[in-house]
Amino acid sequence: MSRRDPDPSSLLPLTPAVTHILLALATGDAHGYAIAKEVEELTEGQIRMGPGTLYGSIGRMIDAGLIEESPRRPRSGDDERRRYYRATLLGRRALERELRRLERVVAVARARRVLGRPEPA
Amino acid sequence: MTSAERLWRVLVRLFPAETRREYGEEMLRLVRDLERDARRASPLAHAAFLARLVADAVVSAPGEHARRRRRRRSELGTPSPSMREDRMDTLRADVRYALRAMARQPAFAIVAVLTLALGIGANTAIFSLINTALLRPLPVERPEQLVSLNNVSLNLPAISYPNYRDFRDRNNSFSGMMVYRYTPFALSVNGVNERVWGYLVTGNYFEVLGVKPALGRFFTPDDDRSPGAHPIAALAYDCWQKRFAGDPQVIGKNVIVNGRNFTIIGVAPQGFYGSEIGY
Numbered sequence: 001m002s003r004r005d006p007d008p009s010s011l012l013p014l015t016p017a018v019t020h021i022l023l024a025l026a027t028g029d030a031h032g033y034a035i036a037k038e039v040e041e042l043t044e045g046q047i048r049m050g051p052g053t054l055y056g057s058i059g060r061m062i063d064a065g066l067i068e069e070s071p072r073r074p075r076s077g078d079d080e081r082r083r084y085y086r087a088t089l090l091g092r093r094a095l096e097r098e099l100r101r102l103e104r105v106v107a108v109a110r111a112r113r114v115l116g117r118p119e120p121a
Numbered sequence: 122m123t124s125a126e127r128l129w130r131v132l133v134r135l136f137p138a139e140t141r142r143e144y145g146e147e148m149l150r151l152v153r154d155l156e157r158d159a160r161r162a163s164p165l166a167h168a169a170f171l172a173r174l175v176a177d178a179v180v181s182a183p184g185e186h187a188r189r190r191r192r193r194r195s196e197l198g199t200p201s202p203s204m205r206e207d208r209m210d211t212l213r214a215d216v217r218y219a220l221r222a223m224a225r226q227p228a229f230a231i232v233a234v235l236t237l238a239l240g241i242g243a244n245t246a247i248f249s250l251i252n253t254a255l256l257r258p259l260p261v262e263r264p265e266q267l268v269s270l271n272n273v274s275l276n277l278p279a280i281s282y283p284n285y286r287d288f289r290d291r292n293n294s295f296s297g298m299m300v301y302r303y304t305p306f307a308l309s310v311n312g313v314n315e316r317v318w319g320y321l322v323t324g325n326y327f328e329v330l331g332v333k334p335a336l337g338r339f340f341t342p343d344d345d346r347s348p349g350a351h352p353i354a355a356l357a358y359d360c361w362q363k364r365f366a367g368d369p370q371v372i373g374k375n376v377i378v379n380g381r382n383f384t385i386i387g388v389a390p391q392g393f394y395g396s397e398i399g400y
């Protein structure tokens with residue numbers, strides 16, 4: 001990463017859209033459509049990203065240094081003109097801190113019995 | 122071209138030009154992919170997708186504009202925007218939006234501009250009238266010291282001459298007291314008869330107001346002493362110009378007012394039209 005790395009904690013809390021995009025990119029590089037589908041699946045259809053929301057978020061995340069365009073193109077016959085994105089080190093760290101933060105929130109909620117046992121998967 | 126593509130080509134105009142250049146193709150590709158999925162699901166899902174597309178553009182475009190502005194600033198190396206600059210940005214955007222809206226509906230814009238023009242014109246005319254009638258002080262020596270006394274018991278702005286004399290002679294409050302009556306006259310000049318408005322005034326009228334004549338002299342308290350002895354008149358400046366062609370030899374000439382001979386003794390200064398405002 002060439003840019004000056006800010007402290008990932010300074011970017012918290014992440015918005016749901018940013019969190020889910022980072023989650024979608026956690027397993028590997030992906031293009032816009034793949035990200036949108038992954039986010040829709042991860043949230044069970046609660047977050048459906050249109051082109052404006054998705055590319056707006058992508059632009060903001062690139063500005064913040066959380067993701068970057070990936071030079072790699074999968075060979076598996078995919079449309080070569082599609083642009084692929086990947087999480088930067090900062091992005092991965094920020095996601096981890098955000099998830100830890102949420103974990104603490106959930107732990108507090110359980111301790112105070114606001115939230116019951118985890119639902120079976 | 123599919124319906125979603127056509128719709129998106131319109132909606133994408135809401136986004137900044139940089140965003141369209143950078144992500145335009147990607148966005149359109151995503152629209153195609155998502156539409157394909159929606160079509161496969163059901164016609165209802167397709168309709169819902171089109172509605173979501175509109176909402177998506179309307180909700181996310183303003184944020185994109187803000188982000189591009191921030192980016193342009195940071196590229197220029199300018200410091201982060203202050204609240205004031207932000208407001209100026211909003212103002213500029215509002216003005217641009219208004220101009221675009223007017224350009225789209227020129228007929229409405231013309232009607233709106235004409236309505237405003239008429240409204241402003243009418244207000245200006247009314248203000249000019251009010252300014253002359255109510256706001257501008259009388260062109261006298263100390264207009265702020267003028268007080269108008271009226272008889273309230275009669276509900277008429279009237280007073281008898283002997284009563285006035287008593288008030289004037291026992292007055293300790295004012296530097297002077299005069300009375301006048303604004304009234305129409307039959308004026309006859311060189312055989313031309315006209316109905317004009319003028320003032321019947323006491324001898325100290327001009328002295329109390331502190332107005333100096335443009336020509337000749339004005340009345341003095343001495344002129345009041347013998348009633349009917351030597352009827353005299355002073356002309357307004359405009360009357361002198363209009364009916365006597367500004368002739369300086371007018372002093373001493375006679376005019377007929379209400380069928381009686383009056384001697385002209387002086388001409389009032391330009392802009393003085395008496396003690397009533399608005400005439």
